Amino acid sequence: DAKTTQPTSMDCAEGRAANLPCNHSTISGNEYVYWYRQIHSQGPQYIIHGLKNNETNEMASLIITEDRKSSTLILPHATLRDTAVYYCIVREYTGNQFYFGTGTSLTVIP
């Protein structure tokens, strides 16, 4: 079952940073935080994941609080093509399925 809480929707101006929060207060020590996004009926796309350290890749940055009870996905320069539903998921590293919660519908505004 989903173990995360995310805002239902957010807007972001094109070119600005998009900061998407996620609460996972019941996360256990061996669970990772994964972020995926789904652009209108396409297959979910992997963005980034982390355990306790902040992570950065070519798509985004992931900031995890020290107590690991929440995290923020940062898209540094949002474009119109970043409009999508963003899912924050917690899962054990060797775990199986992803349980998708409601996700945040991000709209990037020109």
Next chain:
Amino acid sequence: AAGVIQSPRHLIKEKRETATLKCYPIPRHDTVYWYQQGPGQDPQFLISFYEKMQSDKGSIPDRFSAQQFSDYHSELNMSSLELGDSALYFCASSNRVGSYNEQFFGPGTRLTVL
């Protein structure tokens, strides 16, 4: 880079008919997952296979079955189709012994039951 391939991309069936969805994972991926996404809903896990053995089971109806073959491709068999089975069906694959174990999703099969 090669991605997950699903076929067919679109399928229209009548009630009570059967349907077979196919998934070809990324080369060298040993695990396949099936998800169902109804209209306006979030993806729901159905079933997964690791090295051709069922590894986990989610909310898959008894009318559905799936298997993973020796070449690692997987098929989802759906019988006695109902109107409520109309949905997007995604397959994902991963390499369990890989360093990150993230799942890579295919483009989905849109099933419409009339």
